[in-house]
Amino acid sequence: MELIFLGTGASIPTENRNSASIVLTLEGEMLVFDCGEGTQRQMVRAHVGFRRKMDIFVTHIHGDHTLGLLGLLQTMSLLGRDNELQVFGPSGLDLFLSSALSSLRVKTGFPVKVIEVGPGIILERNSYLIEAVRADHNVESLSFGLLEKKRPGKFDAQKAEEIGIPEGPARSLLQRGRTVTLKDGTSVKPSEILGPSRPGRKVVYSGDTRPSTEITRLAQGADLLIHEATYDDSLAEKAAETGHSTPSQAAEIAREAKVRRLILTHISSRYPDPQLLLSQARARFQSVEVAQDLQRIKIPKRESS
Numbered sequence: 001m002e003l004i005f006l007g008t009g010a011s012i013p014t015e016n017r018n019s020a021s022i023v024l025t026l027e028g029e030m031l032v033f034d035c036g037e038g039t040q041r042q043m044v045r046a047h048v049g050f051r052r053k054m055d056i057f058v059t060h061i062h063g064d065h066t067l068g069l070l071g072l073l074q075t076m077s078l079l080g081r082d083n084e085l086q087v088f089g090p091s092g093l094d095l096f097l098s099s100a101l102s103s104l105r106v107k108t109g110f111p112v113k114v115i116e117v118g119p120g121i122i123l124e125r126n127s128y129l130i131e132a133v134r135a136d137h138n139v140e141s142l143s144f145g146l147l148e149k150k151r152p153g154k155f156d157a158q159k160a161e162e163i164g165i166p167e168g169p170a171r172s173l174l175q176r177g178r179t180v181t182l183k184d185g186t187s188v189k190p191s192e193i194l195g196p197s198r199p200g201r202k203v204v205y206s207g208d209t210r211p212s213t214e215i216t217r218l219a220q221g222a223d224l225l226i227h228e229a230t231y232d233d234s235l236a237e238k239a240a241e242t243g244h245s246t247p248s249q250a251a252e253i254a255r256e257a258k259v260r261r262l263i264l265t266h267i268s269s270r271y272p273d274p275q276l277l278l279s280q281a282r283a284r285f286q287s288v289e290v291a292q293d294l295q296r297i298k299i300p301k302r303e304s305s
Contacts, residue, residue, distance in 0.1 A: 001026050001148075001201060001299040003224070006042035007034075008291040010230045010244075010266045011064050018042050018293055019064040020266060022205060022226065024146065027127060032056045033144060033205050039068030040075050046294055050076045051083075055123065057130065058089030059207025060141035061096050070100055077108040084111040088123065088130075090140040091116045117142070119214075128200070133218050135209035138243035143207050145218045148200025151301070152177055156193055163188060199302045204259075208266060210240060211249045219257035223299050226291070227253060228266035233280045247281035254285045262288040263297075 002025045009017030019036020023046070030052045032039075043050065050072075059065055069087070076085070087097065094114040101108075115122070119142075123130040128148045135141040155175050165171055165188060170180045177190050202222040206215055209228060219225045230244035239246050247264060254262040262285055267274055274290040281288045 001203075001301075003203070003226075003297045003299065004046050004048065005265065005291045005293060005295045005297075006039055006046060006048075007036050008265045008267055008293050008295075009036075009064075010228075010268045012269045013038060013064075014269045014272070016272070016293060017267060017269070019068065021068060022265075023048055024203065026146075026148075028053065029125075030054045031130075031146070034059055034065040034207065035068040035072060036064045037067040037071070040072045042293070043072075046296075050079050051081050053083070054085060056085065056087045057144050058087065058093055059135065059143065059205075060090060060137055060139050061092050062139065062208070065207070066093075066096065069097060070104065070106065073101070073108050073112065074106050077106075077110065081108075081110045084113055086113045086115060086123075088115045088117050088132075090118075090142055092140070131218060133214040134212075135207050135215065136212045136243065137208045137210070141207055141209060141243075143205060143209060143212070143215050143218065145202060145204040145222070147202050150200055151198045152190065153195030153197050156195065160193055163192070165193070198304070201299050201302060203299065206245075206250075208243060209245060210243055211245055211253060216253050216257050219253065219259055222257065222259040223302070224261045224263065224297070225250075225254050225257065225259040226263050226265055229264040229277055229281065229290075230266050230268050232271070232276050247277045248284055251281040251283070251285035251288060254288070260287065263291050264288065265291040267291075 004023040006021040007018035018038045020034040021039040022033045024031045122132050131145045132142045135143045179189050203224045204219040204222045206227040227250035229247040229250045231239040233246045233248050
C-alpha cells in the first residue's frame, strides 16, 4: 500500500502546493481521493498511469477538490481508456460533472459512473472496504476511510510437513482460508495450520472539515490519519467560520483516536513554511508531519494489533 500526495494546498495553488488530491495504490488498483485542478499533471510528474483500474472519491463539491476531474477524464479518453470509471461523492456530484462535461462538449470514450453516497460502507472489494462519514464543512462533505480486511495468519510450514500436506495447491487453499482433504481422506482446517489472523491496515482522509467526532470514530486505531489543517491555532475562529481545522485540533483527533501517524494537509497559501503548523500539532501529538506535494508513503502490513 502506497500513498502519493498529488496536491496538499488549500483553495489557491502555490508554487509548491497543488490543489487537493491523493492517490492510494493497493494490489494493482488506484484510488484517487479528491481531484483539484492540475491533478492530471501531478499524476504525470508522479509517474502514475492513467489506464489502471481506478476509482475516484470526492469529499465535496468545491473547485479546489473537483475542477481537475474534467481534464483528467478528457486526458484518459484521449489516451484510449475504455474501462469503466466510478466516481463517488456527495449529492450534487452527478449534476456538477454531467453539466460541466456537457458544457465543454466532452464525450469520454469510456463509461463514467457517478455514485452519490452518504455515510456508511460505499464500496467493498475482496481485501478492503471504503467507509464514508459526514464531515463538518460549510457544504455537504464526506470523509473517507480505507479499511483493509483481516489477513490470514502465518502459514506453519513445519506443521504442514508433519501432517503430510504436500507443497502446491493444498497449501495455497489453506492460506486462503479453505479446508482441504488429503489423499487419505483426512480433512485439514486452516485453523490447524495458520496462526492468529492479522489485522488489516486503515487509512482515513478527512477532506475539509471542522473537528468531528465522526472522523474520530472512523480513525480509531488507524495506521494513518490524513487531516486538514488549513489555518494555524491563532486563527481558530476563522477556521471555525469557514469549516476548517487547526493543527492542534487535528492532533487532538489523532490522539483521541490513537492513530499511529498523522499527516497534515490542505495548507493555506499563507504558510510557505509549515514549521509553525508542525510545532503546534507536535505539542499534542508527536507522530505528525506536514504533507508535501509528490511525497510518497508506504504503509507496511501489520503483523499484530
